[in-house]
Amino acid sequence: MNDVVLIDAGGANLGSVRYALERLGADVRVSADASVIRAARRVILPGVGTAAAGMARLRQAGLVDVVRGLRQPLLGICLGMQLLYESSEEGEVECLGLLPGRVARLLPAVGDAGTPAVRVPHMGWNRLHRVAGSPLLDGIDDGAQAYFVHSYAAPVDGTTIAVATHGREFAAVVGEGVRFGAQFHPERSASVGSRLLRNFLSEAIA
Amino acid sequence: MLSRRIIPCLDVRDGRVVKGVRFRDHVDMGDIVELALRYRDEGADELVFYDITASPQARCVDRDWVERVARVIDIPFCVAGGIRSVDDARTVLHAGADKVSINTPALQRPALVTELADAFGVQCVVVGIDSLRDADGEWRVRRFTGDPSRTEALSRRTLDWIGEVQRLGAGEVVLNCMGSDGVREGFDIGQLRAARRACDVPLVASGGAGTASHFSDVFDQADVDGALAASVFHSGAVGIPALKRELRRRGVEVRDA
Numbered sequence: 361m362n363d364v365v366l367i368d369a370g371g372a373n374l375g376s377v378r379y380a381l382e383r384l385g386a387d388v389r390v391s392a393d394a395s396v397i398r399a400a401r402r403v404i405l406p407g408v409g410t411a412a413a414g415m416a417r418l419r420q421a422g423l424v425d426v427v428r429g430l431r432q433p434l435l436g437i438c439l440g441m442q443l444l445y446e447s448s449e450e451g452e453v454e455c456l457g458l459l460p461g462r463v464a465r466l467l468p469a470v471g472d473a474g475t476p477a478v479r480v481p482h483m484g485w486n487r488l489h490r491v492a493g494s495p496l497l498d499g500i501d502d503g504a505q506a507y508f509v510h511s512y513a514a515p516v517d518g519t520t521i522a523v524a525t526h527g528r529e530f531a532a533v534v535g536e537g538v539r540f541g542a543q544f545h546p547e548r549s550a551s552v553g554s555r556l557l558r559n560f561l562s563e564a565i566a
Numbered sequence: 567m568l569s570r571r572i573i574p575c576l577d578v579r580d581g582r583v584v585k586g587v588r589f590r591d592h593v594d595m596g597d598i599v600e601l602a603l604r605y606r607d608e609g610a611d612e613l614v615f616y617d618i619t620a621s622p623q624a625r626c627v628d629r630d631w632v633e634r635v636a637r638v639i640d641i642p643f644c645v646a647g648g649i650r651s652v653d654d655a656r657t658v659l660h661a662g663a664d665k666v667s668i669n670t671p672a673l674q675r676p677a678l679v680t681e682l683a684d685a686f687g688v689q690c691v692v693v694g695i696d697s698l699r700d701a702d703g704e705w706r707v708r709r710f711t712g713d714p715s716r717t718e719a720l721s722r723r724t725l726d727w728i729g730e731v732q733r734l735g736a737g738e739v740v741l742n743c744m745g746s747d748g749v750r751e752g753f754d755i756g757q758l759r760a761a762r763r764a765c766d767v768p769l770v771a772s773g774g775a776g777t778a779s780h781f782s783d784v785f786d787q788a789d790v791d792g793a794l795a796a797s798v799f800h801s802g803a804v805g806i807p808a809l810k811r812e813l814r815r816r817g818v819e820v821r822d823a
Contacts (some may be wrong), residue, residue, distance in 0.1 A: 382637075
């Protein structure tokens, strides 16, 4: 059994997520094979690009129902997190429906005199603020900074574990049961990101 | 709140970091992975690797060193130089880079920006712009700046080009103000303020950093999202931990490291 399987649906950041897990000593496999994914102890759905393209790749690989049916802990990263929701405004696409709600575009805003405007994509290091307890954020301080790159975001609701603010508050880390998501890139968020990945692999998540 | 990014730029030749004096006489600065880790440890928010030999030699970036960096580095990094096609970009992104930056190839064939955005998303696509003020007071774009003997002045106005690359799909713009580059007398605040007004996506200032206060000036006065520099970091003239302390003292939001 592989410790952790990264779902290979053709995204571009597979390598960096794999390296981050390998730095933690995890046994990592990148796969698009349904039986390999189902047998994993942990599954990660990475993703970079658009929601429509991400869903199209999952459908093409025959993995939509595989991901929907997983019972082991699942972590969606960036676009991978957005795909866990019911739908996305980006291309008006139906997503996996594992978390309730709809992903919507971050809106650029012009700053008033003296305050910076909000630029989209939201690109850079921003602070995480916890709104619920979860072992996924063990050892990560309130206000810790993580690296974000995205133009769409999920609403803050009952599944939200941590929020971040860029123009508006949005869900930065989410979890319901064994399904989790990080809107930021843990593989590129230095010690904060590696701690989140380590927590996801730990026995505290089950 | 989003932090302002401090971005060291490393010139790469044959998998080593080099320091050029007026684009020639390159001095070996060390192993790319060691220097990347050093800057990461000091608190760099992002790194840019500029493959200085790829473009003049008309070849793509060497995948090998990109992968070596991606294996060890846990902050984002961008690769510039020698990316002329979707295939070139795919090689670099699959090797583990987070973004690609294109400059002269975008001027030669603007559709490349859209092709990259469609293939990988706008967040992966950085357009670098080399800009210089002409005698008539207009800022205009330069190309082939990697080689002083081939550098060409174009009729394209810098501010027009900033607008156009956003329409084409750029997710970030790096504006290198050639008039202040290498002089270490501060960023070109006037030009960057004008660029900021024309730029709705993240804007990174490049060219002119000499002291910590130059960085706080460019964040305060030009509202840029990041500031890129090379020689002041390589020489140790500005240390990143001290720079961040100074920025924090002046009320600029920066990442703790």
